[in-house]
Amino acid sequence: MAPVRLDMPIKFLKGVGEKRAEAFGLLGVRTVHDLLLHLPFRYLDASSLTPLAKAEVGSEVACLGRVVTKGVLPTRRGLRIFHAVLRDASGLLECVWPGQAFLDRTIHVGQTLLVAGPVRFYHGRQLAPREYVVLAEPDADEDSAAMDRGQIMPVYPATKGLSHRLIRSLISRHLDSILALVSDPLPASTREALGLPTVSEALQAVHRPVRLADAERGRRRLAFDELVDLQVMLGRARLLAKASRGGIGFQIRKQLTTSLKEALPWDLTGDQRRALREITADMTSTERMHRLLMGDVGTGKTVVALFGMLLALENGYQAALMAPTELLAEQHGATLRGLLAPLALEPELLLGRLTASEKEAVRQRIGSGEARIVVGTHALFQQKVEFHRLGLAVIDEQHRFGVEQRAALVAKGDAPDVLLLTATPIPRSLALTRYGDLDMSVLRERPPGRPVVRTAVRGPRQRTKVFEFVREACLGGRQAFVVLPLIEESEKADLRAAKVLAEQLREQWPDLNVGLVHGQLKTEERDRVMLSFRRGEIDVLVATTVIEVGIDIPGASIMVIDHPERFGLAQLHQLRGRIGRGTEESHCILLAPGPIPRLKAFAATTDGFKIAELDLEERRQGDLLGHRQSGDAELRIARFPGDTDLLQSAREFARALLAEDPLLVRKAHRGLRDRALARHPRGEVLFRTG
């Protein structure tokens, strides 16, 4: 075998091979270096675990024990429950997994299990694990023995075909030889100023901790590196995007913008005025604007964007508004038409449904400059539509754009100023990692006088009453969404549930029109149903989460969400944003299986930023046994809000670095550049010269 190298594909590492390498791929581990950065998500020592006998009813615990008996119990209501009794030195505890009879094939007597979840009382104490890990097979004793000796054991994220134990033994076996290859590109002065250990020390500490505090110190060092790499990419993208346009700066002429201000029947909110000031400052400077306008649905982003567009027009430039779908483009077109009417301006729409000759005519008008405001899908940018003189591009909801694509978007020729819009508020720490290449304006305040959405949580006993309320309201002319969850693992069953519910409602409510929309419908078919709902031909729309984003249905003022406990809070908020777009007060009703505090907290606020923070916190806690969703796929090691200070330092470090050496070509910087590119291979384009 060849000697180990850091960039060597993992399959060549002794003990791995083709098949396991594939499983490692699922964990994002492709090279030996990736394996080194495959960090434990948890450590076990006696102090982090609750002895089985001490697991108290009503508390959340993590316990370790050996399976002494197990089996599947049917209940009277037809639910099959897998149960296992665990034993440790302190005693016994029963664990139950309702509806998961299949675990009988994977959990066996003699195994050592790590379980975590709430303890409840049902004929006795029962732990209902949210998660479990098989720590040791019946024949292996080393783990409990190690723990008994007071050692700290790392627990690694695992996947099918690759158990945590196997990963642990691979890492422990190769750690020394791999560590010998590691060098540290971070200047010692920076490291010392931040009080961080060297990379080797950090890796040693996370994989073989002597004390938990060391492991955490090590993790923070590695998190800092991860954040630096991302900030270097974002910083490069920012440099490219903001490159000077050579003297073109918009001038404030107070023509169209002033007319719009006078024509609006209401005043702008304070947040809108601030955002507008920021946009105007960008547009009048010679640096290119590269800004994100973030605000919940209904906070009034469109109007703000329109002011920017008019500023471009006043200066003899064109402006474009791009939406993710045709339907949304049409909706924007209609909104702009209404707002622009008093100014005797009309938006030009470039849509897929136009005939070839109509499209050609529109392209002509865009090319000649006759079309001053153009609305279309994102394809406007991709298809080679030739603008006469495009000054501002407003791009709505382009989540799929990564950093590199955003940079590519503006790096072309004499590119326009760019304003991105998003209705998904996120906490600042996440915004800085996801959108760190953009300047940001935030709309938090809602315009006064707009109808509110009231949210209520109801239990199973009130189900009939809730549906009766929906029926009455719809007979009275209102429209309602009934949303059911659709989660990947049980997609088929969930889809069936939606279909069954729609059928039931059709039968029970012959006097109402019940529609159904879900993700397996073709886009056109889905659009057809949504349009028919908008026209009021459908009274009740049963839907899976495909309605999360989409066109406004002003008549829809009721939303019932079944099994809201299965949704993340941010997703619930996104769903709720689909109602309350009209003029009447709206109602969102969560049909929960019981009183659930997180749902109550959700019902009590409509502030998207607050909900995003709750959501982030929830994911962090849900991380008890791994299966991590850091809230941002880019980050595997850093954790928020805890690492916010590191983020700040990483940002400053990356900025200073790029200011000194924009392409990181100096010898002292090459290591940092290589590491950043190894972590973000698509970022290669950001470092091309010329």
Ligand code: ADP
């Ligand atoms: P967003 O794009 O952020 O979802 P919109 O721009 O579509 O929000 O605005 C939502 C609604 O609120 C629109 O009907 C708009 O005309 C109205 N609106 C916007 N700003 C104000 C304001 N300052 N006062 C009152 N109504 C406003």
Ligand code: MG
């Ligand atoms: Mg909008």
